[in-house]
Amino acid sequence: MDMTDSPQEILPGVIFYSYLSAVRTEKVFLWNHPTLIFQVSGHFTLETSAQTVFINGGELLLIGKNQVGTMTKVPPTGAPYETIVISLQESLLRTIALEEGIQPDGVDHGLPNRQIPVNDFLKGYLQSVVPYARHAGPEITDALGLLKVKEVILLLLQTLPELRNSLFDFSAPHKIDLEKFMLNNFRFNIPLDQFAQLTGRSLSAFKRDFRQVFGSAPRQWLQDKRLDQARYLIGTRKRKASEVYLEVGFQSLSHFSYAFKKKFGHPPSGRVAP
Incomplete structure (x- = not known):
């Protein structure tokens, strides 16, 4: 076969x-x-x-x-x-x-x-x-x-x-704690509509509730949160960029490196500012 x-x-x-x-x-x-x-x-x-x-x-x-x-x-x-x-x-x-x-x-x-x-x-x-x-x-x-x-x-x-x-429980997903769910699951790279579904919300309700909870749009918050986690793993845990970019939710190393440098002012392989 x-x-x-x-x-x-x-x-x-x-x-x-x-x-x-x-x-x-x-x-x-x-x-x-x-x-x-x-x-x-x-x-x-x-x-x-x-x-x-x-x-x-x-x-x-x-x-x-x-x-x-x-x-x-x-x-x-x-x-x-x-x-x-x-x-x-x-x-x-x-x-x-x-x-x-x-x-x-x-x-x-x-x-x-x-x-x-x-x-x-x-x-x-x-x-x-x-x-x-x-x-x-x-x-x-x-x-x-x-x-x-x-x-x-x-x-x-x-x-x-x-x-x-x-x-055999066919009830719809209940509206769960958005803040707790996102803090636990931000590293998973899935579309926003799937995050909405998992929290028991329509996409529009998810975006509205998200801004109320976190004070920013979901996409920007997700990227910032993933970059902050990557910075910790690279700077404190001494991990390599090539090891962590997928782990924190980026799909490509080049996009991760570009976003990291734009946010922190240096590439992920460089010195991490305190």
């Missing part, structure tokens, strides 16, 4: 099969829906402002909805990285809730991202879904793919019944 850096869709928008070359990759991502990560081989790390979670081959991770974080994929030595990703979209979960009569019965107090214990039932399921991924083609119909998704949801509820309170 040819290796690719782009995941192959088995069931468009729902099941993805990622078969990557032997190269470490890192990406900032927004999860709009609960998402299952089945690690076939290699090492997967999820880092959000509140959690850092690691899984290895044979392990299963459930990522909660409406989150932003960094995912890092590391292949095993001498072998490709392989994972199966299942997006548990709200429309599908609503259908299953109606068909199976599933309703929340309380509040799920668990962490937003959690490793799922792989019992014999889930282990059998995971082994059964790998051929779907490796041999995806026209014979894998939507009905068949959706049946596999429904199967794993029912197995998840059998393993951790309290998941019904998070998976």
Whole structure:
């Protein structure tokens, strides 16, 4: 099988099969829906402002909805990285809730991202879904793919019944503390409309509330905050510019260096003023 850096869709928008070359990759991502990560081989790390979670081959991770974080994929030595990703979209979960009569019965107090214990039932399921991924083609119909998704949801509820309170909670994101959220998540390079969504606001309401809280426009505040963090990492922690620009939310070293010099009067590799 040819290796690719782009995941192959088995069931468009729902099941993805990622078969990557032997190269470490890192990406900032927004999860709009609960998402299952089945690690076939290699090492997967999820880092959000509140959690850092690691899984290895044979392990299963459930990522909660409406989150932003960094995912890092590391292949095993001498072998490709392989994972199966299942997006548990709200429309599908609503259908299953109606068909199976599933309703929340309380509040799920668990962490937003959690490793799922792989019992014999889930282990059998995971082994059964790998051929779907490796041999995806026209014979894998939507009905068949959706049946596999429904199967794993029912197995998840059998393993951790309290998941019904998070998976089947269809309420809109509540309006959360904007200041706390932005201070915790400013380093993630995502569009403003996604920051707005994660804080439970429209884009216009986000911009209005942001100016009230921080006294400036979001884009300018984000750049200043990222540059201040970079200055600390370079000047105090003795990190290199080439190591920190992605970490603080810049997409290119050249743009970071230009913005840094414009704000502080010297390049990031130069002397950092006290």
